[in-house]
Amino acid sequence: MSNVIVRRVAEFLKRFPPFSFLSPAELEGVAQSVEIQYLEKGETLFRQGEAARPHFFILKEGTIHLVEDAAKGEEIREVCDEGDVFGVLALLGKRPYLLRSKIVENSLVYAVPVETFGKILEENSRVALFFAAGFAAGQVVVRQDLSQGQKARSAFKSASGDHSLLIFSDQSQVKVSEKVLTCSPETSIREAAQLMTEAQVSSIVVCGQGNFPLGIVTDKDLRSKVLASGVSTARAVSEVMTSPVVTAKKQDGFSNIYLSMIRHRLHHLVLTEDGSADSPVCGIISDHDIFLSMGNSPAVLIHGLMNTLDVGDMRIIRDSAEQMLRYYLENEIAMEFVASVMTEINDVIISQAIVIAQTQLRPDFPDMDEIRFCFLSMGSEGREEQLLRTDLDNALLYQDVPPGRQSEATEYFQKLGELVIEVLLACGFAPCPGKIMASNAEWNQPLSVWKGYFSEWILHPTPEALMKVSIFFDYRAVAGAKSLAEELTQHVYQEIAHKQIFLNFLAQNALKNPPPLGFFKDFVVEKSGENRDQFDIKSRAMLPLTDLARLLVLSHQVVGINNTFKRFEKLSELEPGNAELFSQAGTAYEILMRMRALEGLQHHSSGRYIHPKSLGKIQRQLLKNAFAPISELQEIVNIRFQLDYFRR
Incomplete structure (x- = not known):
């Protein structure tokens, strides 16, 4: 490849992570090894189920869709944009492609040999962690956008700066469990499950002589290998354990440990004294521990929130988001991006708080799941502008129910609102001084009452009504039946149209x-x-x-x-x-x-x-x-x- 072309390839690559993390020499080496492929509309770069090629790809120009071929037809799963990295399964285990690449517009693709990049992946922890975070977030396209949610995605593309630098916190903070639950191969499945329940852990390591690991049994194994298969719980745990067990040494370094988990699709990695299965167990690390420690990535924070209903963990994750926020602000990251990310995080917390509340109330109110409701954020959070955990402004709106069920609905949604607010307060948010919260019965009402509130404020705009308008007019449906909020909005605008003097x-x-x-x-x-x-x-x-x-x-x-x-x-x-x-x-x-x-x-x-x-x-x-x-x-x-x- 001529020097001019190599230089142009390098200049393009260095604009995008993970290539922006490379030294000039590394970047030049990658650029020299790149194969430039021109693909015409309608062509296919790789097919679903096809063995991974010895390259991964970066889209230089054009449009490529990654689609899933199913009986119902093709479904678009990802749209690749300029600078997006795809086909990266070749880097991590050489698994077959999960999707088919469809060339939608004439496209120019840079193909990077895995052999060239493999050494960089081993030696450059930032590059390794970049790919690891993408896979942890369940992505088939790894881009500088590691957030979840369309708003944050679009904001990532418009924001300036290198956001991938913000992905990872201090690796020394990764929590390793040194008290590992173990059992012998002869232990019964029932006894192993009881030990896990008593210790409140999701795995047990099966050990032989000298505390050497022979295998591991997880909650998932108990579900899929025992319950679903009808295996007797009286049988030995060794019959259902995953073996041989994948091990690592605690001193291997975070990137190597995490990449090992990614390569082998592990939720738990057993740590031994010398890193092999022929030495005593000294610790275990779970993907949950990883998610809680990798605090400076929107993807990891959101993934962690979506996969826990533990209020303590939610508080820790929201605290980490505050550290991420500080970095964004001090480094002049575009405000629209910052607000989008923080809104996405706050919204997930609210959604999980609702799940916690519903789960707690379901035994006493089994019929209430069928009643539609919507949780409304208002004020700064309603405007998607709440960066800090300042006071909460929110409300609860539910469908009108027959008179015979009104009493039960009132009691249920009042308790639901109170429980949700309890969770939000436990996550560090401040209560509203004016008590404009879903826990306040005045702001926890059926649709007809809410319509009446807004009609009154618009028809009789007293100073007190205008003060409420400044808060309530910025409501935003966060969770639940958003159609209820849409119906309320339609009513509000009809009322304003009838009284323009408002x-x-x-x-x-x-x-x-x-x-x-x-x-x-x-x-x-x-x-x-x-x-x-x-x-x-x-x-x-x-x-x-x-x-x-x-x-x-x-x-x-x-x-x-x-x-x-x-x-x-x-x-x-x-x-x-x-x-x-x-x-x-x-x-x-x-x-x-x-x-x-x-x-x-x-x-x-x-x-x-x-x-x-x-x-x-x-x-x-x-x-x-x-x-x-x-x-x-x-x-x-x-x-x-x-x-x-x-x-x-």
Whole structure:
């Protein structure tokens, strides 16, 4: 390959992880070994079930779909984009391809020989961990996007910076269980299961003389090899154990241990003194331990949350998310990406909390599973902007039931709301001072009551009603029957259409907070109380922007956009004449979100109150610049809704 082509290949590869982790010499070696393949639309690079080739692939240009061929026809499982790495089973065990590659547009593919990359995989732990994390997240395409959920995926592609650097926390923190549950080969299956139950573990190592490992039995083995197969539990555990057992040495290093688990598709790896099966057992590590320790990856955090109903583990994972958040903020990662990831994590916690609550209540309310309900997040979490674990704003909405079942439904959903909030508080979230939570009976109601609430607020916009509107209008369905929330939304917009003057009241409310700078261009600070001489970044700067964005989007009858900077983005499309101002407002809001979150992380607080004197010159100027759009937007609203006349 000519030097010019090699250089172009290297320049392309270094833009994407894991190649961005390579030294210049390693990158050049890979680029020289790359085979360039041009594929025309309709061709197939590899087929489902076909033996893995001695290459893995990176898409340079074009579009490739990975599809699953089934009796019902083909199903698209992944869409490969520029820089995506696929066909990586050749790297890990050379298993047959799980999917077929379908060339949708003429495409240019770089094929990297496994032989060339194998040495790098062994010597470069960051590269090894990158692929391992992708497989841990169940991906067949390994991309810099290691998050789950479409919102976080799209945000990953638009965000700047090398996010793969953020994937892994300190490997020394990986928790290895040194007290390993063991038994002899002659132990009965029943006795082994009883030992596992008493120790509250999911595996038992079968050992012979000298405590040498002969095999392992897991919960999965008991289900698939014993219960499903009708094997008598009186038989010896050696008859159903997985043998020979795969072992490693504790000192082998995290990347080698984890890659061994990935290669062999293990949920548990037995550690011995010399790393072989011919030495005593000294520890065991599970994929659960891995997930809890690899704290700086959205994929791992979300995977861990989705696979546990232990509130203690959920708290640990959410704590890890806070460390990831700090890294993102300090390294200027795009705010839309950061907010998407944190929202995804919070949403999974809420969903798991609901599962925990339902499981606990099911024995006493066996018929309640058939009643549809929806959990609503409101306020900052409803807008997908809750970065810190600040106070909760949420509610519970359920379908209307016949009068004869209303009493039972009320009791059930009240208890459900209370249990969900208990879990969220245990995960470190703060309770709402105004008790706007699903545990409060007032905000845990059937659809007809919720419709009545909004009708009342819109028809009679008192100051108290407008305060509630500022919280409740940003509701977002997180879990449950989202069609109930959609029906409520339709009702809300119909009511607004019938009473347009409501928007004038909403506009008046949006202007209640004056610009954040005083006459002498200094910060308006609190005059008394525990936060005296501090600047309230939430009420003085962020709330005016959220209120203005909400009002203007409602005036255009736009449904389904709750996020503040996405609202300003939409307003830029709807009002090209004010596009620059709306763009500035969206940027300003991102700056304010970042500053508040950093303040909160630094002082272990909500970040709401900032000492202006603690800010550096650049920070002060940045903050003041963020205030600029507020006055202009307030003037537009004042004129557009004729508030000077409206107040008379």
